[in-house]
Amino acid sequence: MNDILPSSVRTPLGRRNLLKAGSLAGLGIGATSLLSACSDAAAQEEANLYKRGPIKLDLDNAENPFGVDGAVPLDVTIFKGGYSDEYATEGHQVLYRNKFPEAEIIHVGTEQISEVVRPRFRSYSPPDILMNAGGERMEMDQLVRDGELTDLSVLLQAPSVDDPGITVGETLREGVVEAGQVGSGKEVWGLPYDFAGYGVWYSQTLFQQNGWTVPTTWTEFMALCAEIKSSGMAPWTYQGKFPYYMLDPIITLAVRHGGRDVMTRFEEDWGSGAWSDDSVEMAVESWAEFVSAGYVLEGTSSMTHLDAQDAWLQGEAAFIPCGSWLENEEKDDVPADFEMGFLPIPALEGSAAPDLVQGTPGEHYVVPKYANNPAGALEYLRIMLSAAGTTAWANHTSSLNVVRGVSFETDRPGVSALRPYLEDDKNLYKNTMEVEHGTFVQQTLFPEINALMRGDRTASQFLSNVKRAL
Incomplete structure (x- = not known):
């Protein structure tokens, strides 16, 4: 497990933050004063500068349909609640690293989702993937109204890991896609994982x-x-x-x-x-x-x-x-x-x-619009929905998830009931x-x-x- 980073809050110093830090240091301005020093117009201009376009889906490349650059770090924040987060650090993230050995994974496990993540949304430096759950989560309807999320429809159209002949969406239980939609639109803003x-x-x-x-x-x-x-x-x-x-x-x-x-x-x-x-x-x-x-x-x-x-x-x-x-x-x-x-x-x-x-379906995963590595985030979700990803979840939580036909053995009497x-x-x-x-x-x-x-x-x-x- 040495290739999985510890559960501590680390914000990667990417190009956008490096530029900010350098320019602010030269002016003698602390990074914490950035938001108050910048006008809304300037902040929006910066957001537009780094805004990613829609992820292109390559249906001819079942192994890497989102075109992930395996050398780019993946920044993951997960609600560490009743299921803890070992299913991610010892399961899903190991599977991702097996596929992309060069990828650094920056992992944050916390119950205080809003407190930890909201400042990062405000500074246009959110995690690449966020499991947004718990009593201190950010409200999905507000995130959608604010235009903060990526439409995950492209994930559902991608070939599944285990059988490229069927899509990711076709592996899901009934009602899962609808549970990730907010309002009357067809966009899928979140992927619930737990059932x-x-x-x-x-x-x-x-x-x-x-x-x-x-x-x-x-x-x-x-x-x-x-x-x-x-x-x-x-x-x-x-x-x-x-x-x-x-x-x-x-x-x-x-x-x-x-x-x-x-x-x-x-x-x-x-x-x-x-x-x-x-x-x-x-x-x-x-x-x-x-x-x-x-x-x-x-x-x-x-x-x-x-x-x-x-x-x-x-x-x-x-x-x-x-x-x-x-x-x-x-x-x-x-x-x-x-x-x-x-x-x-x-x-x-x-x-x-x-x-x-x-x-x-609950425990929604979202990909922020301003994520630095959205392709990696979508591939991480695709891996989560594979047989290996589902097994990792079941083994660590003794719970079902949103993939059809999930089964597991358990000796826990409550879960059995x-x-x-x-x-x-x-x-x-x-x-x-x-x-x-x-x-x-x-x-x-x-x-x-x-x-x-x-x-x-x-x-x-x-x-x-x-x-x-x-």
């Missing part, structure tokens, strides 16, 4: 010890939560500082009740029409009643994801919502007598589609509102969700506030 399932996690050991039955309906769930509370344990916690984790329990409860049409209305009528849906109102009201019953662990709203998950592992709460990365994220902290279990959010009585589970839901497409729906409406979701919806879960909003107040802000 995550969402639901509720619990300790199988705890349930066996107490004789508790895993609930399948909301009525059973509420009755069990009352029993759990009476035992002295909180029924529920969630990752309070990141209310994203409560989005699935609310929306899936609504989608299960009203069927796929509920999600379709969110996709086609994001305005008050979708938020006035009867099933959405019932889901919000159900969670408001849940909070009023005192079923949420005290202090949850101020917990980080790790705080809440640790409290759950230590037996302070019986249930926690999360995606399929949970078991991997906590693999080093799970008590010896704790065997994870998974269940979809229990359905409301009278639900039209009680078996639906959210299975959504979740996987059957993800392998049956007829019971899956996807939720891409965070991609399509990320700014609104972050600035309005998530604070309202936290207020609802603290008991500071009634269901009516929550819905009114959300609709008023649209």
Whole structure:
């Protein structure tokens, strides 16, 4: 692994930065004063100077369809969250270096995506490839509006690594391309890589010890939560500082009740029409009643994801919502007598589609418009989607990705319980509102969700506030 650089923030001193540094040093001006010293017009002029044209696709060159110069460094920034980033440093980047031995790979693994990357976007020196995810990500809809991204359609048209007779796009699961589109255009601004399932996690050991039955309906769930509370344990916690984790329990409860049409209305009528849906109102009201019953662990709203998950592992709460990365994220902290279990959010009585589970492509990779090595970035993505790239992901994360037919062996009980839901497409729906409406979701919806879960909003107040802000 000596040919893979450590996970530290290193911005390459390319030609554009070298020119800046030299000219500023001669004037006695520090590099940190660059943005304040330059006018917007000058900055735009510089951006235009280094703007790359569209990548040309050579269909006759299946080995190197983007014409990568193997001597040019590749600058990679990855969200180091629940899946960590060893799948990249010990997998994808090794595969890239095997193909381009001279290429220096500059790797940054961080949870603070926006803090680390935003200044680089502003100075027209972004990484070549960015895995834009996590609670501190940059919002996709804003990046698209600002014209900061490269259309990845050319990647989908390229021959796949393993079979040049089919395109990269043809290797992907249904709905993956759409999950990378923002707005009504056909451009593909992001490539989701993870295929995550969402639901509720619990300790199988705890349930066996107490004789508790895993609930399948909301009525059973509420009755069990009352029993759990009476035992002295909180029924529920969630990752309070990141209310994203409560989005699935609310929306899936609504989608299960009203069927796929509920999600379709969110996709086609994001305005008050979708938020006035009867099933959405019932889901919000159900969670408001849940909070009023005192079923949420005290202090949850101020917990980080790790705080809440640790409290759950230590037996302070019986249930926690999360995606399929949970078991991997906590693999080093799970008590010896704790065997994870998974269940979809229990359905409301009278639900039209009680078996639906959210299975959504996520962890979006993007290629910034002003990337120094966009051809290398596209080839990196093509390698990620190969059989070897997919195997590297599965071996390190025990999770599915967006490539069709992915399979892997695992002895993790939680993932084993979740996987059957993800392998049956007829019971899956996807939720891409965070991609399509990320700014609104972050600035309005998530604070309202936290207020609802603290008991500071009634269901009516929550819905009114959300609709008023649209």
